Structures are given as C-alpha cells and as structure tokens.
Amino acid sequence: MQNKDNNKTYCIIGDPIQHxxxxxxxxxxxxxxxxxxxxxxxxxxxxxxxxSIESLRAxxxxxxxxxxxxxxxxxxxxxxxxxSARRANAVxxxxxxxxxxxxxxxxxxxxxxxxxxxxxxxxxxxxLLIGAGGAARAALAxxxxxxxxxxxxxxxxxxxxxxxxxEVSVPFGLNCKIVPWEKIPVFSKTAELIVNATTVGMNxxxxxxxHQNIKKHAIVYDIVYKPVHTxxxxxxxxxxxxxxYGYEMLLYQGARSFEIWTGISAPIDGMKKALLGTVxxxx
Numbered sequence: 001m002q003n004k005d006n007n008k009t010y011c012i013i014g015d016p017i018q019h020x021x022x023x024x025x026x027x028x029x030x031x032x033x034x035x036x037x038x039x040x041x042x043x044x045x046x047x048x049x050x051x052s053i054e055s056l057r058a059x060x061x062x063x064x065x066x067x068x069x070x071x072x073x074x075x076x077x078x079x080x081x082x083x084s085a086r087r088a089n090a091v092x093x094x095x096x097x098x099x100x101x102x103x104x105x106x107x108x109x110x111x112x113x114x115x116x117x118x119x120x121x122x123x124x125x126x127x128l129l130i131g132a133g134g135a136a137r138a139a140l141a142x143x144x145x146x147x148x149x150x151x152x153x154x155x156x157x158x159x160x161x162x163x164x165x166x167e168v169s170v171p172f173g174l175n176c177k178i179v180p181w182e183k184i185p186v187f188s189k190t191a192e193l194i195v196n197a198t199t200v201g202m203n204x205x206x207x208x209x210x211h212q213n214i215k216k217h218a219i220v221y222d223i224v225y226k227p228v229h230t231x232x233x234x235x236x237x238x239x240x241x242x243x244x245y246g247y248e249m250l251l252y253q254g255a256r257s258f259e260i261w262t263g264i265s266a267p268i269d270g271m272k273k274a275l276l277g278t279v280x281x282x283x
Contacts, residue, residue, distance in 0.1 A: 008037040009059075010261060013044040013052060014067035019202065019226050021247070021278050022065055025254050028274035032267040037062070044070065053077045053101070063095045063261040065254075068199060071107075071134025078103040088141040089168045090134035093257040104260055107138035110253025111223075112145070114244050120193075120219065123148030128179075128187050130208055131197030132156035132165040135223050139197055140165070144172035152176045153187045156198075185213040194241075196222045196232055207231035214239035225250045225275075247275045 012022045018041075026039035044052040049070055054077070056064055066074050071090040075081065078094060084105040085091045091103040127143065129136055129152055136154070143149055152174050156162040162178045169176050179187050188194055188209045200208050201224040209232060214220060220236035225246030233243045255266035 006036065008035075008062040010037060010039040010063045010065075011042055011056070011061060012039070012065040012067060013042050013049075013056075014070060015043050015045050017041045017043045017067070020067065021226060021250060021275055022067075022254060024278050025251070025271045025274045026258060028270050029255075029258050029267050032270045033262075033264060035262065035264075037262075046070070046073070049073055050077050057096065057099060057101060060099075061096060063093070063257070065257060066092050066094065068133065068135075072137070075103065077101075084108055084141075088134075088138045090137040092134065092138075092253065093260060095260050104257075105138055105141070106253040106256035106260070107135060107249070108142045109256050110249040110251070111135075111139050112142035113252040114248040115219075115221075118219075118242070118244075121148075122146040125149045125192045126190055127152040127193045127195065128184070128191035129154050129195050129197060130156070130184065130200075131195075132158065132161040133197065136165055136195075136197035137168060139195055140169050140172060140174065140176070144169075144174050149174060153179045153191070155179050155181050155184050155187070157181050184209060188213045189215060191215065192218050194218060194220045194236075196220075196224065196230075199224065201230035201232055202226065205231070207235045209235060211235035211238040214241050216240040217242070219244065222246050223249055226278075251275055 012020055020041050023039050023041050030037040071092055075091055078101045080102040082104040085103045088105040093104040093106045095102050154162050214236055218241040220241045221244040222230050222232050223246045224230050236243045251272055255268055258266040
C-alpha cells in the first residue's frame with residue numbers, strides 16, 4: 001500500500017498526448033484519498049520511446065501509463081510482463097517496484113467491464129473489430145473470455161498489422177478473419193457488436209460506419225473518448241443501436257491502474273465525475 005507521506009509521481013506517455021484525460025482523472029483520485037501524488041502527461045515520439053522509458057526509471061517515477069502509439073513497442077523496454085500484458089501482447093500500465101518496471105494491460109478489464117455492466121449476452125454474437133493496434137489486442141483478449149462469440153471480423157487500413165493481430169489472437173480460440181477496410185459497410189450490417197479500436201473520430205473525422213449500415217439493437221463501442229459524442233456513436237443512435245462511450249473504457253482501465261500502483265480501491269465515482277466534467281455530460 002502507498003504511504004500517504006511519500007511524494008510519488010506518475011505519468012502517461014504517448015503521441016499525441018494533449019488530448020489525454022488521464023491526468024484529470026488520476027489527480028482527482030489521489031486527492032480524494034489524500035495521497036501525496038501527482039500525475040502528469042509527457043509527449044514521447046516513436047524514436048524517443050526507449051530513452052524516455054529509461055529516463056522514467058532513472059528519475060524514480062512510481063508508475064506510468066502508455067497510450068498510442070507505444071502499447072506494443074514499449075514491451076521491449078520493460079522488465080516484467082504480467083499475465084494480462086502477455087495475453088494481450090500489449091501494455092498500458094507500468095509499476096516501478098524498486099527500479100524494476102513491471103507491465104500490465106488494464107485495457108482488457110477496461111474494455112470488457114462496460115459490457116458486463118450492461119449484462120450483454122455474447123452467445124452467437126458477430127463482432128466487427130476496426131483497428132489492429134494495442135487497443136484492438138486488448139479487446140480481442142477480453143472477448144476471448146466470453147462464451148459463444150461466433151465470429152470476429154477484423155478490418156484495418158494496414159493489412160500487415162491486421163495479420164499481426166490475427167497471429168497473436170490464435171491462442172484465444174476465437175473465430176477471427178481479416179476483412180478489407182472497404183468492406184466495413186458490408187460486415188457492419190450483420191454485426192451485433194461493432195468496436196472502433198482506432199483513433200478515427202478523435203479529430204472529428206467522419207464516422208467509419210454510416211448509420212444505414214448499423215443493425216438496429218446492435219452495440220456500438222467507440223474507444224475514442226474525446227470528443228465524447230463521436231460521429232460513429234451519433235450514427236449508432238440514429239440506427240437505434242446501443243452505444244458504449246470511450247470514457248467508460250478509460251475510466252475502468254484507469255481505476256485498475258490506480259489500484260496496481262497504490263494497493264487501494266479506486267474512487268470510481270470521483271474519477272467518473274472528473275472525466276464527465278472534462279468531456280461534457282453524456283446524454
């Protein structure tokens with residue numbers, strides 16, 4: 001458990017990073033529990049990743065989160081991989097224990113928990129997973145623990161990355177296949193769960209799926225959390241589908257990270273209020 005009298009520093013690294021809501025969420029959590037801790041954001045470019053991780057180790061940062069585009073590459077520069085990180089083949093949380101950097105993947109829990117809260121029945125479900133990066137790996141690892149999923153269609157602009165995702169998913173036992181990016185409208189029409197695991201929408205880009213290509217009563221899950229109301233989720237609502245907001249995954253993965261670092265139950269309500277106060281109320 002974290003000693004309240006010791007000043008500890010945590011951070012998040014990624015590129016871009018200015019959009020990150022993790023500092024607001026984690027600093028509220030520390031304040032709520034009276035912990036003498038600070039959480040900040042650092043922009044780290046791809047060619048600076050190794051040097052930056054070694055710098056964080058050298059200055060004794062207590063822990064850090066990793067976001068796009070480093071969730072896979074960062075594994076090379078960390079000391080230990082928790083079973084969650086090995087399962088997803090991607091990391092997003094690191095705990096510095098006496099100079100040893102132990103990595104976890106809390107995205108798995110963060111992704112699946114909002115689905116569990118809604119008591120989703122996965123039996124016979126057809127999934128369209130858009131993206132092939134670290135978030136997509138975590139989503140597949142999470143879905144692999146659910147019974148009855150009939151198929152997972154993976155669409156990604158880079159077929160090479162999609163094939164890498166397909167390779168790491170083999171141990172999961174899911175019925176996965178790659179579908180062409182341009183065929184997204186075809187496969188979205190029959191999907192019961194559509195997951196956008198890309199950054200498309202972060203800069204208010206057009207939706208990757210139009211409303212007429214979304215099945216009524218399907219579930220549409222967008223991991224983009226800012227803006228909270230992405231074009232994809234607006235299209236989902238228009239189609240009569242159920243939506244899951246990106247801030248939900250952010251909240252629960254962040255809560256799990258907090259607990260790994262501190263050994264204390266995360267103040268979920270306070271963290272949620274911090275997020276919604278930043279991104280705007282959900283309606």
